[in-house]
Amino acid sequence: MLNGRRILVGITGGIAAYKSAELVRLLIKSGADIRVVMTAGGLEFITPLTMQALSGNPVHTTLLDTDAEAGMGHIELAKWADLIVVAPASADFIARLSAGMASDLLTTLCLATEATVAIAPAMNQAMWKNSRTQRNIAALGQDANVCVWGPGNGAQACGDVGLGRMLEPEQLCSCIAQYFSDGPLCGKTVVITAGPTREAIDPVRYVSNHSSGKMGYALAVAAREAGASVELISGPVALPVPNGVKFTSVSSAVEMLDAADSAADQQCDIFIAAAAVADYRPEDVPRQKIKKNQEKMVVELIKNPDIVASIASRKNKPFTVGFAAETQNVVAYAEGKLQKKNLDMIVANDVSDQRIGFNSENNAVTVLWEGGSETFSLQSKSLLAGNIVELIVSNMGCMHEK
Ligand code: C5P
Numbered sequence: 001m002l003n004g005r006r007i008l009v010g011i012t013g014g015i016a017a018y019k020s021a022e023l024v025r026l027l028i029k030s031g032a033d034i035r036v037v038m039t040a041g042g043l044e045f046i047t048p049l050t051m052q053a054l055s056g057n058p059v060h061t062t063l064l065d066t067d068a069e070a071g072m073g074h075i076e077l078a079k080w081a082d083l084i085v086v087a088p089a090s091a092d093f094i095a096r097l098s099a100g101m102a103s104d105l106l107t108t109l110c111l112a113t114e115a116t117v118a119i120a121p122a123m124n125q126a127m128w129k130n131s132r133t134q135r136n137i138a139a140l141g142q143d144a145n146v147c148v149w150g151p152g153n154g155a156q157a158c159g160d161v162g163l164g165r166m167l168e169p170e171q172l173c174s175c176i177a178q179y180f181s182d183g184p185l186c187g188k189t190v191v192i193t194a195g196p197t198r199e200a201i202d203p204v205r206y207v208s209n210h211s212s213g214k215m216g217y218a219l220a221v222a223a224r225e226a227g228a229s230v231e232l233i234s235g236p237v238a239l240p241v242p243n244g245v246k247f248t249s250v251s252s253a254v255e256m257l258d259a260a261d262s263a264a265d266q267q268c269d270i271f272i273a274a275a276a277v278a279d280y281r282p283e284d285v286p287r288q289k290i291k292k293n294q295e296k297m298v299v300e301l302i303k304n305p306d307i308v309a310s311i312a313s314r315k316n317k318p319f320t321v322g323f324a325a326e327t328q329n330v331v332a333y334a335e336g337k338l339q340k341k342n343l344d345m346i347v348a349n350d351v352s353d354q355r356i357g358f359n360s361e362n363n364a365v366t367v368l369w370e371g372g373s374e375t376f377s378l379q380s381k382s383l384l385a386g387n388i389v390e391l392i393v394s395n396m397g398c399m400h401e402k
Helices: 017-029 048-055 073-080 091-098 105-112 125-129 131-141 169-180 214-225 253-266 307-312 330-340 381-401
Strands: 006-011 033-038 083-089 116-121 146-148 152-155 161-165 189-194 199-202 205-207 229-234 246-249 270-273 280-282 301-303 319-326 345-350 362-369 372-380
Touching (some): 006 017, 006 048, 006 073, 006 105, 017 033, 017 048, 017 083, 033 073, 073 105, 083 091, 083 105, 083 169, 091 105, 091 116, 116 169, 125 161, 131 146, 189 253, 214 229, 214 270, 214 381, 229 253, 270 307, 270 381, 319 381, 330 345, 362 381, 372 381
Parallel strands (some): 006 033, 189 229, 189 270, 229 246, 270 319, 319 345
Antiparallel strands (some): 152 161, 199 205, 280 301, 362 372
């Protein structure tokens, strides 16, 4: 997939630098052509000899390089790269990049390049949380040719736990593969809702459902693999965030609607509503915990907004896909929802069947659209997600030809 891609890997000072060796090894295995640039900090953590042996090319460390043509190695390298990946990207490097500094070889060539600069932040969780780092990251987010991959959450070398771990080499490889993907959804933005919503009864209790989020998360991966830029809006689930996906965590249906609206206000070519949104929410939510001093309790519920119907009623509506989890008359009910919610496609499944649907690894569905349908027999949710994405691609094509 990465055959012949020219990737410049920048290594700055951080304990995660040892993982950059594995990253380079994986990229070389995928056919990429790799050059490595190390900062003075990076040299403290891993030797250039290791990186030279793995990349098969001399490692660059200094700005003024007498071996380079006209002594301007940074310009040559900046022009050579199809993509620059800085992994690990330390807080100091991020600050210098965001300020537009050219104080060493790596920052200078990031300034001189027209290629995308992808950074994989790696630092202590408190450093990552610090408002100065967050300001720098937000400023870089405004740059069209900078993207931020990670950081991940978990145990840190210093003993802390939290956000700040560099993404694993395999995860970074998949971000890079997606960056170069020329799949059928390349250039398209796909927004996906997933998981259940939680509707507060009081500050400690809620109403929810059994949705695991597996189908929505599998769709996010499938859409990303098809080359789309993906935003996943998820209710509370116990699944890891897929790599290379913009992730928005929500709790209630109202929060999910807000996130979906703001995603659709920006760019959304395809909207897939895989979330099991609670149909109702408690009308009055007391600020204090409800005491159990009554034998009976009545909670009045009011209807939640219909997120997918609201997106599908927009003037420039995206290609909109809904799900219908039913326990009887599956296809007939789904057909009704396709019309009523103004959807382009609906995926119907029978959740009364224990082998499929909620919480299961597998699913069997019938996909319906105006004038057509296709049934998929029992298969893994990830296989099914790929098939649904393929069907979306072919239906969008037909729509555009009309
Ligand atoms: O709950 P219902 O069967 O109507 O769900 C059908 C589709 O509508 C699903 O795609 C679900 O994600 C979406 N939906 C929604 N907002 C709601 C209820 C359902 O987006 N409040």
